[in-house]
Amino acid sequence: MPTPTPQPEPKKAPQFAAVKLRPMPEKPQPCCADETCENTVAAPVSAEGERYSWQVSGMDCAACARKVENAVRQLDGIGLVQVAFATEKLTVVANRDVRTQVEQAVQQAGYQLRGEHSAPEAPPSSLRENLPLLLLIVMMAISWLLEQFNHPLGQAAFIATTLVGLWPIARQALRLMKSGSWFAIETLMSVAAIGALFIGATAEAAMVLMLFLIGERLEGWAASRARRGVSALMALKPDTATRLRNGERQTVAASELQPGDTIEVPAGGRLPADGRLLSSFASFDESALTGESVPVERASGEAVPAGATSVDRLVTLEVVSRPGESAIDRILKLIEEAEERRAPIERFIDRFSRLYTPVIMGVALLVALLPPLLFSAPWLEWIYKSLALLLIGCPCALVISTPAAITSGLAAAARRGALIKGGAALEQLGSIRQIAFDKTGTLTIGKPQVAALNPLSGCSEEELLTLSAAVEQGSTHPLAQAIVQEAQRRQLAIPDAQAQRALAGKGIEAEVNGRTIHISAPDKLAASMLDSALLAQINRQESHGQTVVVVQRDGEVIGTLALQDTLRDDAKEAIAALHALGVQGVILTGDNPRAAAAIAGELALDFRAGLLPEDKVSAVQTLNQHAPLAMVGDGINDAPAMKAATIGIAMGSGTDVALETADAALTHNRLTGLGQMIRLARATHSNIRQNIAMALGLKAIFLVTTLLGITGLWLAVLADTGATVLVTANALRLLHRKD
Template sequence: MIEYRVKGLSCGNCARTLEEEIKRLDYGDTASLSFASGKLKLDERVPLDRVRQILKSDRAYLVEQPAEQGSGSGHASAMALTEAAHTHDHSNDHSQPHAHEHSGFHDHSQPHSHEHSHEHDHAHSHGSKRMIALLAVSTAIYVAALIMDGRLSSSLAVVCYLLAAALSGYSTFYKGAKNLLRLKFNIDTLMTIALIGAVAIGEWKEATLVAILFGVNELLEGLGMEKARRSMERLLSVAPKQASKLEDGKETIVPIAALQAGDTVIVKPGEKIPSDGEVVFGRSSVNEAAITGESLPLEKGEGDAVFGGSINNEGVIRVRIRKAYKDSSLARILHLVEEAQETKTPTELFIDRFAKYYTPLIMLVAALVALVPPLLLGGDWTKWLYQGLAVLIVGCPCALILSSPIAILSGIARSARHGILVKGGIHLEQLGKLDTLAFDKTGTLTKGEPYVEQMTVYDAERFLAVAGAIEQSSSHPLAKAIMKEVGRAGVTLPEAVDIRAVPGRGAVAECDGASYWLGNENIVEHFNIPESIRAEIEAYKQQGLTIVLVADSAAILGLFGIADEIREESASVLAALRRQGIRRTVMLTGDHAKTAEKVARAVGVDEAFGGLLPEEKVAKVRRLAEEGVVGMVGDGINDAPALASAHIGIAMGKGTDSAIETADVVLMQDHLGKLPEAIRTAKHVNRTIRFNIAISLGLKLAALLLTLPGWLTLWFAILSDMGATVFVTLVSLTILIERKS
């Protein structure tokens, strides 16, 4: 599949109609056109000239031509934005799909692709201005004809009304007439029939007003969606374009796609850090708001990690790049946010299916209104034909179709601004329905930085030395805690060989010709633990400590009692989640039950389950999912299966790649502070969509009821449709508004 940018889409229903036409082309059955993101995905074999013709029928056009026609889905955006590094930064050029920059592809075959895209963006802006000008002229002609009514000859008045209608409604009429000949019924078809009918019964004034108001409606609909898209594009424009690379003592400006792991770059005050890395020289404060949503700057010095896309505030720093840009945190964020625009929620899919049958149904109702009273009740033909035409207009599903996509796009953009990545509208909708949250303990409710709180030594000569020998090559958090203690003691370590992991228990190794065991109490099966030591182990557990023991073939050499500090924000976050409507919270951990209970009491979790293997976490999540909508929050490799099993998987942004890839929502800060905001925004979006649907259908129902006494007029019908469309658009855009606390 190849991805194209499409500009000029007039409405959601029109986009769906265009998609259906493209799907009828050779190899077009997999095509998808998103009104929300303005993107078209095509099989590379689809004839582009035919696609352009189809888009042209709705005044839409392709913005960019991918460079590699044979690329697969992974090269969907072959025209990489790193091309912009060779030109000046068009900070106001929103035609550039900035999020593609992460792909790392650099298209040398199209040196003018940046300018080409800029021209199209200018053309789109010009098209909007042209439409506004036409509507202004047609309105002026219409108002002048009304003022001069009675002083103009009837034929001249008709010419004025016809000219005004043609200027504002020619494109709608053209598309609708073409659809009518094909017996394809959509919004344009309804409006065309209404215009033809109004002219046929001599309602020139109202026919013209309908054409003008529908043109205004279509313009405002497009501008509303464009506003939501622009908000998203501003979010995606945070990607840096170039970097100052330090090589052989010389500073060179290079595109960020040219940076590799190990390169050193100079970042001056006000500049963006080009990719994830580590400060190797200098000190400064860094604004990470684009990545984590944290507005307060963080002090960074030598040895500190930094994110690509962060802004260096004052000092000059040198950063050693750890990841090529395409693998950086920012690139991953932009990729996830851009993908999120493409998905449709169950509500949107339902509205799409509903609209498919809704339009023919409205035409049937309009026909019944026009024909039944004159044929069966002796009504006036002209009056009831007029009422039937009004029903056609009021039945346009514009507002209904727009009820969801702008709200979803606004919700995703707002969440991303706060460092909350929602991977699609369907996940945003589900997030707003959560009633149960399950949490991992280590790294989620706790800091994930264990330390040795207590230690009992039975063999001072061998205990720390053997523990250090076995754990020195391990990256496990508990191993790091033990190695800190070993390091403080300054113990000389023997060489450990034949180290074997025992899943769920610990490890076995050989040191100086003897066998040793390290892990929890279950690691020791070759002898019975003395009662005095069992009592000590139980005392550690009562304090909520994690036990790591070291033993040889006959005795236990010593015990580590390891604690993991609880995050300061965990208790307040749990309280905030309850206020957001989360009725049940659960903690799932591999630590023993006593530790789980201690942490649960400290943070306010309702239930705690300890001693769980990864597959047991999955089983717990699935059982919870049978009782409500469940979210799972975690950060480790062992959390990935549980994240996938929940209705919504929520990962910590500094967690493992597997957890982040599996999750549906990613909190880019290394704590839970943004979780209540994520749920608050999702609930706001869901409320907005329900409200929009109620308004769009309610106004139509009210207008249709006016047909019973014969009071519905064409101008009121189009005004109610336009009012509903503009209203739901504005309500959806309020999601983007940030309220000062």
């Protein structure tokens, strides 16, 4: 059970060069999913009182989070309630100890609580988890077979199948009613099944329940995948650290580190906290934070973020962040805040049921009672009409209309190599009018390649590349690997190098064939070593976004190599297709303005460069205020911006966190899939409108004819079944789209 702690005063996060995350500003959002919440925005937990936190188990969709909030909000003494669906975290602020009451209320609503820091429960086995659904499918098949040979026995079997499928759904509906959610999707499904049984549509009742349970299982699977992405983000920080104290090395938990502690990180190791470099010089892979593939060179005294990897040496650092306040922690918090401020789009049928279900039930009851009571009409005749109305009003066709179209749309997207995580994401995707792109790994390949060789002093291209590859062979630096790979691609014989050594802040050198070869950045050399023509060429290449290195042999410059991250082959085609759909684009990148301008110029896009993760979030929020925006990225640093956008889209080659945080992913890793996804989403949205019009239109027609006595019970059955067949057939058209 969690221990209450007084609400602490806000702490000022330490200023940090690599990642400085500020709280995101409030902005209006669409209506939330909860039936008690209309056009509201979740706010950070700030009410006064005792603060309690738990982890919630059993939530399958964002609407579940709203149901948990609704159940807790009805308790006395509650100041504020928040459920973050992405992290399964329930936070309550109250003026008294409400732990027992909160746990009981959540349990009565059909969910489970555990302590905030308790170990996660072991997931149930796949067979055990899917056993109710498998049982229902088997019973459905048996019922259908019996119906073919013995009608009464088949009807009895369908009734038994319906009751088995209805039991857990109706039980959950009753729980939600007690907790204040009167017309949730479970209530709608219970009414539909019972109504179908009441007038004898037993097969239809069983089928609707089976489809509903399949949809719930798929939502649960998607939710668990998303939460694994958050776990992967937290895993960027090691659990333990090597702390230096009084000349001794101590292995301690990362959570024990405090500002001022001195730690060691080996080559290839990740930083457990934000630190200040004490070693004279080192290279760090900060791609987990910035998304950029080229390691950053840090000198003594410079800041290095948690989650960064020491590329090639043992380093010593001074811890500058408190527990829970490192760069990774702040990005995780930013994701959680973005999740809270995004109003979840509830399934259409669940929203509509708040009015539709009680109205239909009320109309059917009035039809059964009023004519006999007020006008002495025959009871049996009007009860018969009431039953017909109940069947006509049975929302089976309406229940199937939206998920049928969404399922077809999602399947069609999967065939095209696009994973769209649920109907809400598909609906949002159709409204997109602008797209923000990360640069490295999204519009570009994400790995530097040798773009140009400029040999000097009688040195050939092959000799320049061979000597450079010999010096860089065995290095883990991406630029070094790009040089070696280019030499290998040209099938050059790379000689062995001796006495390789990295010179702090001055590059790398080695002896090759008895001569000293030195490689460094141009700004590490004395100005007198580079003539004006060479300097002009280097400046020109760097202005095009290329990284230039200078190669010396025995102190004499023998040439330069220019390396650059190149555009994806389909980037221009993808941008043109988006423009044809009326979707505009902008590049948001942490890279330098020169590299961003080079890529933006090739694609005719606007750009904003040098952005930290928090800057990307601010830019996305600003753009989102003008028109619905999609954020496309591949790195952990893109995850908060993806959450802040209308919809986040990840590249298939991206990090696990980006893939799991995003609402959609291009599994084939082709940018041309963006236009295909948007066209398909718009077609699906149109299909949903058609299905709803057919379902409600047929019901309206037969509602009038039944009251006039023109149609009877058997035509009512035909109307409801016919509407179901029509909307299903219309939805299946999405599977056969060519674009």
